[in-house]
Amino acid sequence: MxxxxxxxxxxxxxxxxxxxxxxxxxxxxxxxxxxxxxxxxxxxxxxxxxxxxxxxxxxxxxxxxxxxxxxxxxxxxxxxxxxxxxxxxxxxxxxxxxxxxxxxxxxxxxxxxxxxxxxxxxxxxxxxxxxxxxxxxxxxxxxxxxxxxxxxxxxxxxxxxxxxxTHEMADVLLYTGAALALGVGASLLLARGIKRVTFGLEPAEIVALVQEREAMLHGIREGVLGIDPSGRINVLNDEARRLLDIQGAVLGQRVVDVLPDNRLRGVVTGEVAGQDLVAVTDEHLLVLNRMPVVVGERQAGWVVTIRDRTELEALLRQLDSVEGLTTALRAQEHEFSNRLHVLSVLLELGEVDEATRYSRHLQADTALVGEEVRSRIGSPVVTALLLAKTTVAAERDVRVRLDPASRLTTPVADEVPIVTVLGNLIDNAVDAVADDPRTVGDHPRGEVMVSLGCEDGVIQMSVSDTGPGISADRLDDVFVDGFSTKEPRRGMRRGVGLALVHRLVTRDGGTITATSPDGARFDVTLPMRRKEVVE
Missing domain, CATH: 3.30.450.20 (PAS domain)
Structure with missing residues (x-):
């Protein structure tokens, strides 16, 4: 005691x-x-x-x-x-x-x-x-x-x-004693009130709790943002500053005055409700949860926890792409085995001329697709992407075609934005066509058309599909973090790909628009960075 x-x-x-x-x-x-x-x-x-x-x-x-x-x-x-x-x-x-x-x-x-x-x-x-x-x-x-x-x-x-x-002093001393007694009573009442507010904790215990809280808040790899009932920030750890890109002293300021008007601010302020909500910034893909804080049956504010899922989400998407490619290669392996069996039987039957003709026909079909893409697209990286996506889509019974008018022969200095944007748009289009219930039993299920071009130093990309399309009242929401018409698949968060594409395009000074004339269509423009040719 x-x-x-x-x-x-x-x-x-x-x-x-x-x-x-x-x-x-x-x-x-x-x-x-x-x-x-x-x-x-x-x-x-x-x-x-x-x-x-x-x-x-x-x-x-x-x-x-x-x-x-x-x-x-x-x-x-x-x-x-x-x-x-x-x-x-x-x-x-x-x-x-x-x-x-x-x-x-x-x-x-x-x-x-x-x-x-x-x-x-x-x-x-x-x-x-x-x-x-x-x-x-x-x-x-x-x-x-x-x-x-x-x-x-x-x-x-x-x-x-x-x-x-002395008679007068007796009255004064009596008043002094009464005042001291009143002070004692008031101090005891004040102490009881403070103890009630501080939940019975002594000053040393409060100091220890504050020190422990500071050590915990700034020592974890998860962002923590505390908001009081009036919407002002009263807790902000270092990780939250980094993830939200907040600079300077903001404690005591309102959230609406610190964060820009976007989905991220909507999640933090509670305008967007739900659990494990996704928000995309220029640098990070964040998962946020906003929970109320109740102290002594009183609403004391909210705590927003922020997790950085950028690397994990990228790995999941990369794993999904690799798995899709593996499935396609497995299917091709099966197809090649069938073809080899056909050749083997023809040779066993002594049909050498027929086997030779069949072999040349297979070689011509395989080379034709790759040669057609390489003749129009000068970048080997973009060519490889298109061929890989074509193979994966074919496994899902979706045809990916390159618009005959496509031309991109100028060397590009940085192909990462093109590959990222184009890869995400093709994946979304293939998913939309493959999951379209209207085409069950059709062969193929549908088609994805890719168009690439360059004019006046601006790369123009277009990806359209024959899927169900996007309703007119949702066209403005397709680039919002978390918006998706599809069910989550393999732990991946839906509604992130297009948001990431939109951030990447706008950050590089380009534009992206969505229309739905017959299916969905996405048109992208990106400033071209020419590759310097060393002679």
Missing amino acids: PRMGRTLASRILFAVLGIMAVTMALGLALFTRVTSRATDQQAVEQTRSIAVSLGHVPQVATAVEAGDPDHVLRRLAEAVRRDSGASYVVIIGRDGTRYSHPNPALVGQKIEEPVVALDGRVHTGVDQGSLGRSANARAPIFDANGRPVGEVSVGLLESEVGVRF
């Missing part, structure tokens, strides 16, 4: 108490100083008022001039002291003789200091008298002609003022 001094509640309690104690101490010291000054000033004003009032009483002046033979001044001074609350009221003659004093032994004796009020003014202050330190006021006693004949000294002892101050 953690020690009390280390818990969140105790930290908040001690912090609040410390702040309040320091604040109260400073406030109390300031209040004491101000109140003490105010109390002294109040005492001085009170004594001044008493002294001035008594100095203007005619009977006082008459008795002082007569030497107070009837001791009237003593009784009068005692009555005034008792009624006013003063500590002492001393009436002094011109010669300094005391006619009244709280200490009877001093009555009739002279004061040590001069009679200062004979100048006709009132003198106030805090000084040391015979009874102790006191707030004092000395006012002149005026006769009927307005001449000073003595003085009245009225004082409030410091002890009496201190009693009043």
Whole structure:
């Protein structure tokens, strides 16, 4: 069990108490100083008022001039002291003789200091008298002609003022104690509220969780993007930055202000719903999942996980192509075996001339297709692609033809874009024809026409098929990531090929359009990069 001094509640309690104690101490010291000054000033004003009032009483002046033979001044001074609350009221003659004093032994004796009020003014202050330190006021006693004949000294002892101050301080201390008690209660409530928000975790545990989260987020090879309920980014690890190509500080910004308006942003914001959704960028093929985050039965936002499937998808497609080619070669092997058997039987029967004629006929048919393509296409790589696709399509009972008007004899510097685009378009066309339910039982199932040309430095490609085509209302969606009218095959994700083709074509400065006059037709233009010929 953690020690009390280390818990969140105790930290908040001690912090609040410390702040309040320091604040109260400073406030109390300031209040004491101000109140003490105010109390002294109040005492001085009170004594001044008493002294001035008594100095203007005619009977006082008459008795002082007569030497107070009837001791009237003593009784009068005692009555005034008792009624006013003063500590002492001393009436002094011109010669300094005391006619009244709280200490009877001093009555009739002279004061040590001069009679200062004979100048006709009132003198106030805090000084040391015979009874102790006191707030004092000395006012002149005026006769009927307005001449000073003595003085009245009225004082409030410091002890009496201190009693009043103590009563006021008791109220202040009571208020201070109540405030401290309220602070303790408020700190405990605050600690409980914070503990509830932080799920009962202590600060050290929260720090450890944050460190572990940062280490995990930035140490995995999967992108993680956290979005709060208002659509702002609050978590973004390094892999997500790389895959989404996000630069700079974007935490706190809205997703719609960071990502461009495309399918990727639609998946991240939830406009496109589903699991394992595919999005294609200029560099990557991404698979995204968007899951809600619920904390304490509250919707806290969403977490988007991002996986890079670029290499895996390329390998799957390459494997699919190799498997298709292998199947075609196996079929050709079977066909060649049949032909060899025919030749063998003809020779066994002694039909040498017929066997020779049959052999030349097979050789002419095989060479004719390859020679026809090579005569129109100058690139050996593109030629090999067309021949391979023709062989694979034939195995699926689909005929692939090269438009007789096709010509591409100019050497090309980079054939990868042409091969990638053309290969994907032919594959899609062959799939559409081979899977067309309308042609079941037909031989062949349908036809794919390929056209290649070059004009004014622009390569023009066209692939059309006799398949079911594309409905007019879906023509604008064929290049969107994930769009497909076919069922997934062998773990490969449908709706990716055309999206990749579109990204590749537009990135290289070309164009691609889709139409569906009778079947599907795709027209592509690509800027040509001529191969430099070294002489």
